[in-house]
Amino acid sequence: MSSILSDMEKTQISHLEQVEPVQISPEHHDYLMMRHGTIELDPLPSADPKDPLNWPQWKKNYEIILIAFGTFSSTFMSAGLAPAYAAMAEEYGVSLATASYYTSAKLAVYGVLPLFWVPLMNTYGRRPFLLLGTLACVALNIGGGFAKTYGQQMALRVLVAAFMSTVTAAGSSVVGDLAFSHERGTKNGWWSLGYVIGTPSGPFFTGFIQYHVGTKWIFFVFAIMNFFQFVFFIFSTETVYVRSDPYYKSNGVMKMLGLRKYATKNFSWKDFFRPLKQAANFNVTISVIAASVTFAYANISLIVEMPQVMVSYFNLNAQQLSLQYISIMVGSVIGEASGFLSDWWMKLSIKRRNGKRVIYDRLWLSYFGYFLVIIGLIIWGVYLFKAKIDHWNIKPLIGAAIAAVGNNVVATVITTFAIDNVPEKAADVGLYINCVRSLFGFIGPFYFPIMFDNLNLAGSSGLMCGLVLIFGGFATALAHVIGLRRKI
Structure with a gap:
């Protein structure tokens, strides 16, 4: 599950070549030279040691690693x-398909709640929300181990996702607080990889837990992970630091809760809906459609349907099922190379x-990603359709790995293209893409079982490939052609 916000930040300012010199006081100049060895920094730090940009490198890395572990935990x-x-x-007492809604419900929350958390954290500070979120998840996951009904468990899963979304919402913002433009790609790579690897790693590790000690301990392990997050x-x-006015208000209840309010940061309810304004941008909307369709069919369908298909076909136990996810893990890691290839x-x-930079040139690489998704889904569906009951073979997993590579290629390239259109609104674009993509992924498990039952695995993979081709490949080509005619 490639992180849209992470891809956004990895590419947001990768094309800045130089920083124009600015006029600063001699004291400010001397401090920056002593601390950083240069004043050609973007953004330019203040002369205040409390400025996050002036923190020691180990302290910056500590904060970013915490976010990386948090995003890994959320998808895990x-x-x-x-x-x-x-x-x-x-x-x-429910069907296997109904049980899969535990995962899809979380996707819906991860898509919507960052729109709520980000404006609050930008105004009142991120640390209190991160502490509250992880501590709440400790209690909620412990409760999950003792839930007696489907409804109780669903309520707990939704609440866990709501509080975990504080850390998924904070990733790009924290890196923006701590890193200069020339190092944000690397720093965001840490937590973006955690987000991507968390999806296949979750079922890989919990399969062993389920097989040896049972479902209850899966929730207890989740609670232990959250507890370590809370302690860290x-x-x-x-x-959060405002260089123009570093002084903030914190008294009464706000002080008790660790909240702060900067005089120069005015909260507005409109901030919750601002990212959705990007829907008016044609290229951004095309990117949202392409990223959402590819994510749903080259990631969610494989992750969610793996237990229903592989268990019924090959009679796998939980431990054996967990090993099937290695294919998606390998494909996801390989696909992360697309960021480097895109810049190259x-x-x-x-x-x-x-020397002329045309943002539409980047789209050529996305077609390679769509091709891999289509080929991977065909291999996955056709070879599962041909598989003999109780005769496991690796061919469908090879297809899953290829589709995972293509999914990451498309996600990185298409998100970068969206950011290139409105770089000054990069954060809004990222939240908009993440919201729609997650919500589209959320509805998938509701119709996937019906699709597979009526069209069989081969027919379903063909339908998904057609949707990826039309709403991914063809839609991207439309934006590509129109853009090149307008720009050249």
């Missing part, structure tokens, strides 16, 4: 229930155009 816990679907379906966040430091391709294109 969302997909980590997959090996327990069968046991939970039997315990709660206790030793963290608030990263743009440099080559700029050179070929004699």
Whole structure:
């Protein structure tokens, strides 16, 4: 599950070549030279040691690693229930497809709640929300181990997602607080990889837990992970800092809760809906459609349907099922190379155009990603359709790995293209894409079982490939052609 926000930040300012010198006081100049060895920094830090940009490198890395572990945990816990679907379906008296809604419900929350958390954290500080979120998840996950009904468990899963979304919402913002423009790509790579790897890693590890000690301990392991997050966040430091006015108000209840309010930061209810304004941008909307369709069919369908298909076909136990997710893990890691390839391709294109940068050139790489998704889904569906009952073979997993590579390529390239259109609204674009993509992924498990039952695996994979081709490949080509005619 490639992070849209992470891809956004990795590419947001990767094309800045130089920083114009600015006029600063001699004292400010001397401090920056002593601390950083240069004044050509973007953004330019203040002369205040409390400015997060002036923190020691180890302290910055500590904060970013915490976010990386948090984003890993969020997707780890969302997909980590997959090996327990069968046991939970039997315990709660529901179908296997209904049990899979535990994962899809979390996706819906992860898509919507960041729109709520980000404006609040930007205004009142991030650390209190991160502490509250992780501590609440400790209690909620412990409660999950003792839930007696499907409804109780669903309520707990939704609440866990609501509080976990504080950390998924904070990733790009924390890196923006701590890193200079020339290092944000690397720093965001830490937590973006955690977000991507968490999806297949969850069911991989929890399969062993389910097989040896049962479902209850999956929730207890989740609670232990959240507890460690909470302890580590206790030793963290608030990263929100306003250089134009570093003084903030904090008294009464706000002080007790660790909240702060900067005089220069005015909260508005409109901030909750501002990212959705990007829907008016044609290129951004095309990117949202392409990213959402690819994510749903090259990631969610594989993750959620793996237990229902592989268990019924090959009679796998929870531990054996967990091993199937290695294919998606490998594909996701390989797909992360698309960020480097995307930047390399743009440099080559700029050179070929004699120094002219055309953002539409980046889209050429996305077609390679769509191709891999289509090929991977065909291999996955056709070979599962041809598989003999109780005769496991690796061919469908090879298809899953190829589709995972393509999904990451498309996500990185198409998100970068969206940011290139409105770089000054990068955060809003990222939240908009993440919201729509997650919500589209949320509805998938509701119709996936019906689709597979009526069209079989081969027919379903063909339908998904057609949707990726039309709403991904063709839609991208439309934006590509229109853009090149307008720009060149």
